[in-house]
Amino acid sequence: MKPVYHDEPIQNVRRETVRLFVLRGVLVLVFFILVVRLWQLQFIEGERYRLQAAGNRLRIETIPAPRGVVYDREGHILVRNEATFDVLIVPGAVPEESVDRVLTTVASVVGVPLTNQIALAQASATQPADAVLPLDPQCGEPGLKECFEAGALYAPYRPIVVKKDVDERVAFQLKQDAAFLPGVMVESRARRHYLYGPLFSHILGFVLPVNETFLAQASASDNYELNDEAGMSGIEASLERELRGKKGVRLVEKDVIGREVRVLEQTPPEPGHNVFLTIDMDLQRYATEALRKGMEAVNSPRGAVVAIDPRDGQVLALVSLPSYDNNVFVGGISQSAYEQLLNDPRTPMLNMAVSAYGFPPGSIFKLVTAAAALQEGVITRETRLDAPGIIYLPNKYDPDNKELAQPFYDWLRSGHGRVNVIDALARSSDVFFYKVAGGFPGEIEGLGIEKLAQYAELFGLGQPTRIDLPGESAGLVPTPDWKRRTWGETWTTGDTYNMAIGQGFLTTTPLQMVNVTAAVANGGTLYRPQLVYQIQDADGNVVQGFMPDVIRNIPVDPQHLETVREGMLAVVQRSDGTAHYAGLPTSVAIAGKTGTAEYCEPLPDLSDCKRDEEGNLVTHAWFVAFAPYDNPEIALVVFVHGNGRDVLEGSKVAAPIAADILRYWFEIRPKQAEGAPLPVATPAVETGPAETTDEVVQTLLPPLQPSNLSATRPFHGQLVQTLPNQAELSVLRGTVRDVSGRPVANARILLTPEESDTPATYLMTDANGTFYYDFLSPSISSVWRVAAPDIPGAPELTLRVEPSQQYVVEFTN
Template identity: 45%
Template sequence: MKPTRNRAQGRLIILRLIISLAVLVLSGRLWQLQMVDGETYRVLADQNRFREVDVAAPRGVIYDRNGQILARNQPSFTVVVVPADLPEDRVDQEPGAVTAAVIDRLLELLARPQDAAPVQPTPTPAAISQSDAALGGPAVPIMAIPDRQPWIRPRAEIEQAIQDGQLGGAYRPVTVATHIKAPTAFLVAEDAVNLPGVELVLEPIRDYPSGALTSHIIGYMGHVPESELAAYTARGYSQNDQVGLTGLEATYEEELHGKDGLQTIEVDVNGRKIRTVGEPEPASPGNNLMLTLDLNLQRAATEALQDALDGSQGFTKATQGVVVALNPRDGAVLALVSLPSYDNNLFAKGVTTEAWHALTSDPDRPLFNHAIGGVYPPGSIFKIIVAAAGLQENVLTTRTRLGDGFDGNNDGIIWLPNESYPWDRTKDQAFYSWIHKYGYGHGFVTIRDALAVSDDIFFYQLGGGYLDKFHGLGSEAIGYYAREFGLGQTTGIELPGESRGLVPDPKWKRLNWAENWLTGDTYNMSIGQGFVLATPLQMANATAAVANRGFVYQPQLVDHVTDAEGNVVRTFEPILIREAPVDPDNLDTVREGMYGAVNWPNGTAPRAQLPGIAVAGKTGTAEYFRDEDNDNQADRDEKGNLPTHAWFTAFAPYVDPEIVVTVFIANGGEGSTAAVPVAARILQTYFQLDVPAQTAETPTAPGD
């Protein structure tokens, strides 16, 4: 028995030694975990329990001069999955089974049908959005395009993104769906207990209440362009941030963007927020823009211009037009309309393929701002610059009489000798005045009358001279004054995409056409034809310089900037580009001629007359080349006439001008009949006149 007892005692000792060793190992391990690595594990535990999350800064709001909202923020729901918060599979489950179940449940909720998405009109070719109609504006949808539907990531991409996240960056959210409807968002929120690791994120997106009325001014936002990602990253942006891409949204990105905040939150086992820990770093909202724009005037200008397009009787139906209204005292932009337009709300959630195709395939280019980017021959409204130049250069006086009749005929035609064969009068080239089609000319007139009746022959002679009868300005002087009034260069308005236009000269023609400059080129240039090109904004600014007696201001859309509390943080003073080198007395003569165009018996713009308000203006009808049948010949109507753009530029009141209005209608016909009534309606709105302005039925003299 004794050997058996000894063996049992030996085994017991060994067991005690093993137990003691195990306790020693466990104690050592416990000591290591608590004393040596305790701080490390506490940090890891806190990382699971506490998280730092960004607090998005609200983007600044944009207002018109009267406080009406033009751009604001509205909530949008996004669904994300945090890979680290997804539950682990049980031992008896296939790998990934729990994650698959969560994804299945989430996609089932997202796929449940909701109310049909509202339909928004696409601006093709000149529609005004439904958001404009809500503000009292017109709604003229041409075709309907569905609103952006919620985007849901394909299942395979969700699973791959989660797997990638679990390998690194497990706390980085994986976007599953964006722009989901509120009812769907509520379903996801209510079923949170069955969706561990799924979060509902409220993100702001841009909303444009004025829609197509102001889209060319306000612009729209989108993701950071790949080509500019490095520059934006250096400024603190992330790849997924939204930035202004066009319009004021782009120009004033730094002012509007704001600075994101930061907060530490405690989460439960499913990754859901329990509470905020510590003092959060609040987000700094972006600053607000207060514009010089008058939304009511913008609406009136849009309606008047759209009515003119709809009723146009030009070469073919007009589909493009511009209105620019400025304050000549400081360059403030009161209205800036480019038709056709587009609804920038289409871009707020990411433009659909259908909408993008409709916008980019439209031949009238609704995305293009014709007011600042379109360049056109200015026609007879350019004569105000030539007249000012002629007076300042002492080429003529207020008593000088030029025009039709040097050849003994008052027929609206002037014959210019061929420069290669000046002795052979059979080779003379005819230059016509617009009134020639009525069978007579204007005869000899002074500069005031020439402006009032828009006498082309007078300005041919003023610009290019005529035989030995009169020595004209010449192309160099005309070009100099055109540039001094702001043509051939950008105005500096706070919008991207502005064109410089073209003020040609002999060198330009040699380089681009390999031809010499001829007197005929100067004749054409003198009436705003030939190679001269200008934007409607440039011509409005030149008119403002005449109205204010020589001050060329930079057009401005932003009056001041405020912070979120309404405190003014930045003001914009008028920017004087230059003083035009023309004496005020000479500009007064030009102004008198413009007054005559509206108010004298033979003026070309009597439809611009307003009761109690003295209006001065200048009409223009600019021929242009078009070859739509691709026969390498200029298109002409049945009477042999070239297509024409309609122009009218005006200011009022005459004595102390408050507003300049420039109207351009591409392919609109004559300025006196197409553009003048548009300006009259706009001025009537501005001066709050109850009595209608002159209508199209008002008897008038023939006009340019």
């Protein structure tokens, strides 16, 4: 029997040996992989991770640049920057065990709702729950806790804006307690302050924080960041590049909870340029009040006044009523407040002088018709035409059938007799201009629509004037081709008749019509109306100066424009002129033209247009003028929108408003020397947000430079008298005079509400030592403090302000 050998132990040994060999190989491979990965991390990717680590400790932050200051032509500040404070929280920098304590403390100190439930409970009855705004648009929650949780989840190191524009005392308290409030930051920034609010809102516009849509449309070179502010309207928008400045940069070291340890490197920001406008603040104020009174007298909802210098196109005043307070947009406006402005039927945000949809100009357009007819030889200054109260235009297909003839009426139903062009302008004869433009069988061939439209465009109608404001309307100069494409109808002689007197399809803006008037006044030069006189850098160096910009020289012979000017002079000076009894000042020769423009305001059921008691269409009131006649220095337009109920005549409504404005310019206001250059004020240099209110005032206000103050005899102040005021807001008037009775110029006057430590605005005395403020609001505060901080020993006056009052004060030693 052979022996049996068992080879299983040997096989097991071999198997274990193989396993051990494989295990060792795996360990060697893993070790090799670790060594390779360590080498990769250390030598290949080491620099990237070192940069990431440094990025957690070192941060590059931008420093906002102060926006430029805007002045009027005399150097009065219209908009400036003020220091304000924002409270922010970085969710990722708040330790988990401190979250409840930090959020509760911040909500209590800052005054924001801790939770969504509290936010909804605090909403007023007029503010529905879905209208409650979030603390920060990025988190979308009104409660601090929910906003914090959302931020911690999606962007833990992006700061959450808890509240903007907090009180200075709150900001200092949070800064003082910073060691106990990890992740909480208080940032100072500059905030726009429009010193005169509604008075200049349509000119200055406003700034708003930029959003995602704005960033997507902006150029990368503009370097905008979310929540940066940018001009969205007015000069703020059109001169955004000049005003915004250039951001600074700083390299900051921060600790693990996000607190700033030190600033390693910093490049300071470059302040925006300062802008000097051509606007005369006093004329703007006076024109606004004159227009407001005129509108209230006829219950008009809207109106506009524009005054320009016909010698170079400088805009002296630009008024649109109703207006709005552009300060409500500072820092962002609530959706409900914005919708309230947009839905206001009076359209306060629409610039009636520039951006409105256009209005029929009525008889002020006869200036264009007259100039065109004279230049084309259709008439001469001696040509006389019959101007009865009504004419009948024969039917072109059956001219002998009088029943088919179309009647065209003159505003004066008794007619004007035989008149020439000067008579026709003075009396505003409609029939004369019907015939001149469209012709009349057996009497005159007429200018024709093609030539009439051509000259309207030469005078700048149907196209923007390119003023320094966004959103300008072009108006409309209709043509046969336009009517065929728009209405599918043929142009008729009746359409030409209507356009000849500024009716029908023709629409214009007040700015365009004052430009027409200026071109007639200066002999045919059509200037681009300009609002900007000069741009300076923060050091006072002129970056850009004013240069007149000629659009074109209108091809109308000087003698023909002189004939038109004579007609405008007759409007005012002749006893049969339509503006002779409008109360225009007689101390200077004024040339003008009235306009009463019919328009259709549909009835609620759209069955007809609104009419007055006699069945006439309701009208707008216009008046244009220039003065002095021999050497014009101002051209003016007044537009009063119809009230939807009455016929508003230019001679009775618009011309008296112009009379008040021109009386101020030539009789009340000290007349400027002919050709005197604009004074160039030294700008207030702004270096950035200050830390205290006193520093803000000292930084933002120009230094006082009185030349005749007595340091030995202190000033005293007093309320001299209180007078009634027609406007709802109250007025402050005052003077500052030295011991000898001489006026003190360039003295600052601060106006501060009783419950505030921060001045609401400041005034500067003029060359006569006077100051004036007509937006003194009792609704803001019933008690106001009036101080002259740089006048030696001048006391602080306290005024108890009531509506519709004038307060006259005096500082003197």
